Amino acid sequence: MLRRTLLYASCAVLAAAHAHAHEHHNVTQIDEGVPIDGLIYLHGGLQTFLWGISFPIGMVLGLSKSKYHVPLQSINTVLCFVGMYFGHHHGGRQYPETVHGLMAKIITWVLVSQVGLGIFLKLHILEKSIRPWVVPFHSFIGKTFPVLGWTQMLFGVVTALGYCRGGHLGQCAAHYIMGSAFIGYAAIMVIMLHVGHQWLERTGRSQEMLDSSVIMVWGIINTFTEHHGGPWTHKDMQHTMMGVLWWAGGMLGIWLSRNGKRSFVPAVIIIMTGWGMSAHEQALMISSKIHGLFGYALIAAGTLRLIEVCFVLNDKPTPPGTVRIFQHLPPYLLTLGGTLFMSATDEELRNADGKGIDHVSYALFDFSLSFLLYLIITFLVHLYSNSGKNAQLNKQNDVNAEERGYSKLEQNGHANADDDDGPEAYELTERESESDEGRKVGGDEIDWMDRGNAGGSGGVRL
Template sequence: MSGSPAHTVLPPTNDAGDNGPHLNTFVILHIVVQTIVWGFVFPIGMVLGLTRSKYHVPLQTLGLAMTSIGFFLGHKHRWRHETGVQSTAHAVMARIIIVQLVLQAASGIYLKLHPVGSKARTIAVRTHGILGKTFPIVGWTQMLLGVIAGLGYCLDGETPQCLAHYIMGSAFNGYACIMLIMLHLGSEFLKRQGQSQEYLDSWVIMLWGIVNTFTMHHDDWLHSHWSHKDMQHTMLGVLWWSGGLLGIFLSRKGKRSFVPALIIFVTGWGMSAHEQSLMISSKIHGMFGYSLMAAGASRVVEICLFLQDGPSDPSNIKVFQYLPPYLLILGGTMFMSATNEEMRHAQDAGIDHVTYGLGVFSISFLLFLHMTFLIHLYSASGRNAASTKTPDIAGEGGYEPLQTNFQDYRDNDTGNGDDLESLELDARGPSRCTS
């Protein structure tokens, strides 16, 4: 179908007559291989590259070989030739990724073969670094487009709401990832900039709100009909840019602020009452709203009570500080799972909102685990590994050398055995027994 961001031709129908997935051995292998590569191998390799680990090159080489196999499986399997489905956003993105991979590999090989000091090497270093850092984002986008193409989503009139759900849900997940990175690694950056995280958050929220305000209603503002969804979505944009302006003002000069968290809370409140045509959709949107409300409330508690308006200390992270980013991931994943087509398919399959919600909770746990693992890997690998090691004070055989005051006893020796007994007891440590 022409004009659809996700598809430029109608997807084929399966034997049942719908636009469901067409899974054969080649498609399944393509999905498995590319999910492993872009979900795990390349992100881990990127982190190892940032830490200058010796395992960076072998892992990225493995990833390049695996994704080449996956690309072959995705473009040569029988389903594509039988159905004629070629022009999808997933396929177009794959061609862009090929160019990125070629440039990334070429710049990496050049850096291995040429000495330091040349201008060309400087360009290669920057190119290699920029392209490598985009791998997690590119991988996330391509896997999402693969799901859309495989399931036949986002066609015809479903495209706008489909894009809104996937883009906004991904934005919440990205915000949670940034919060985790800043929690562990961002304190020095914020100190150098002389700014608080809320100052940066408020700028992003304000700019996003401006875009949202003028893109949610596609017809003439003054002479066209406004649905309740258009009005709510547009007013959310107004909320974000107006609240963002307040947040920028209150958080200037490095001050902490409650405003970004409050905006998230109010957004959640609005979405929790966002009525849908299907009951299961209304329930899932409600769970999305409650997740955002909990994230906003917990963030206010973190800033005002746990941190007492001060900066976060990465060497003393409280367990509670992990709650706001996790709840944002939960909310983002819940929103991405609440498109009209997903809700219709869930209802047709007899899945209730509790079962569906539990599945989304499970996915959010895995996403949070993946993000925290990558951050931990950055702190404990390559050139950062030495700073995380406990000082080695153990002696030979893994035992700490015994410290005694033998010289003091020898100097004060009275010639009887009492001092020797005292020395023995002192070497063993203080007695745990009392008479």
Template sequence: MRARRSLVPLAAVVVLATRPQLSLAHEHHHDGPADPSIPIDSILKLHILFQAVVWTILFPTTMVLGLIRHRLHVPLATVSLALTTAGYFFGHGHGGRSFPHTAHGTVASLLVFYLFAQMALGMYLKLHLSWKAEGRIRPVVLGLHGLLGKTFPILGWVQMVLGIATLQSWCFGGHLGQCLAHYIMGSSFVAYSVILLIMLKAGAGWLARRGRSQEWFDSWVICLWGLVNSFTEHHGGPWTHKDLQHTLLGVVWFFGGAAGIWTSRGGKRSIFPGIIIGITGWAMSGHAQALMLSTMVHGLFGYALMAAGVARVIEVCFVLNDRPTGESDTSPDPTSSDELTGRSDWSPVRAFQLLPPWLLTAAGILFMSATDEELRWADGNGIDHITWGLIDFSIAFFLFVWFNILLDLYTTSGGRYGARVSARSTTESGPWYSRLGQEGGGGIRNGGANGPRADKGGYGDHGSEEESSIEAESHVLFDEGDLDAEEIDPFDDERLQSRQAKVRGS
């Protein structure tokens, strides 16, 4: 009976995949931009609502539940698939305003096959087939299913951005290049914010085991991005001030990133990524635009980016005192990758450390909303830069709190083995974020953030065998490929329940 229920959403996906006349076009498609004077009907509004909820809320939550091996992962994935399927049909069955063929529709059609593949992989894992090649095939299917699931938030973000542009008929003709520049760069700042949050809350051990600092990775991205921008910002013809500014920003990023790579070798912290972000914000704050509204919004973006860069430098130099995140003041050698000298107590994220990622999120949203078409539309509707900025800050706050909710759901559930967290309650083990499992904060195991306890007996006191076993299963996001802990198939319900009962009995 359960198998039949799980086949229902799969059948819907198969119908979509085998009906190209539905997935590729419908009668409301035409050439040229949409007519904004024609209102959108209730069916299209349902399409927008369903897809926004599914791809912003449900699929990211499903991804986290999958990472922590939660029993609600499969039910929520099924509900999400059913809702996005309904939303897909709404998008092809509406009246009112009609739209041209766009990338939004093309990506939606490709996502049908993407969702079908993800559901098929999940169903295979739930069937628990017993055949000769299962031992070799199942790990591959499990890894592919997890990889596809982790890309859902990225796909949802891209598709929603394309959907907004389609709804407003933006980015057509000569505006495409500017849209791509703003949307890609703005999204990159938001992605950088997410990466910083992940590293703050769940990646300290991953960095320590590799003997690298966050700035080493940041500097490589900055350097390579600058190299590309140095040769792609001028498109022939006479050089303009904008061409020179954009090209020189690429040069600054290239050499500044190289300086960051060199100075962050050996796990050292570096101030240069923050300085480069600050310089970029300074340059953009004075970037002249055709409209006064556009100039003001670009200035606000520049100020947010400058503040992010300054805050990042303050965080590294004065909040952390050049130590890696997660290292305490009593660490013998916070930069050491040695198993003994590199251990230290886990310290919680300090309040100031949330400021740089928040400012990066705000800067990214501001830049994404600063294209010529968007601001001409805002100017035509009598919106000033204060109102526009408050709208952007509201979106940024929503995204920031949602990023933190998802990360905290992951970390407070014990990371990879979410259902098998320490038998000791979080109230006994200190702050709510001490999913790392140890009283007073866990030590770093192998340079990580959740190893043998550094309290009550020093680094050599690992507690009882049962505690050590529990602690080995309570680790953070990037430990998935690094530990020797026994792999648990999240779709093996019987074995999963047995392990949970064993941990609770400990």
């Protein structure tokens, strides 16, 4: 009853908010001399929390069929329209019609549609005829929320600061699209790392097959969209050749990844892209430094991904439930690279340089933001695995609640039951080995991490 009441209340607020939304301010230019009103900060803060954290949590709870999905998304919807009210009734700096306002109208109708579909599903009517069509459509719209929210947050930032207008639009689009793509790629890597192995096994594909396909398509688009007429500049040539690199390497990656095989190609393409970006000449020193850091992040991500595929996993897929800490490094570094690239437009860096911000302070802010983004990504994946139907499945399978990678400290071959709650109960368990120098397995080959031992879990052979 409470859920249904919340749904009806959400629908009422949707209709009221849409009815009271006034026409956009009659201004043609942003007067940067006028301060930003406090309601704009409240609008931005509330909507960032909702679309960056709370709506994605609700989406994940829906995917795991948690009982908290409907109440949370209902509350989120109500608060979203409260935030929209703040955005339409502020004082201070005024804004002309922008893509942020257009996107807000689209999101309004998406929310109205999603709430309507949710109410229909809760009523449990027409279950044989209409419901089978509504369920997947409702699910699809819900899965678009993180993308819609991310896009609208970017539009909100550039609108508030007056960026990406006139001749700067092309560069903004390139940086924000590519930076978002790297962060999205990192999110997909984390998802596949934790919960995607069953799908890969069922379809007979490897992660590199998917990566190479996307890289090839992206390269084809990039090759024919970087030059917009007129004389060729060094940036045009570099960006165009980057596209050629991607589609050529992507084709090779698709070929080598056939029949579910792992491949080195996507990682090497990331390394080469990072090298190209690190050597990209810029007008300002701060711009050159930030672009260099972006390139180094990609080089590190590609190198570590190569080590992961070739040496940590030994050309095999990640075994279910055995994710290693090392495997989080490539997706995190891609998140960092995407964050750095999105903050490296000419307008952003000229603004920072004009305020006396050096590249170290600027980069530290990007580092901090990348940590928060990766925290959200990993938390959402963890929440999916431990909520709703998945939590019940874990209980049925008697899954241990301890963090993976840790085990009870054994004494004389038995767990010490008296110290279950002590800190020493969660120390890393060491494997016994025949020798500190490694175990010789034949000829000149030495098993440094005791792979040959029946209890071993992997190592390096020389």
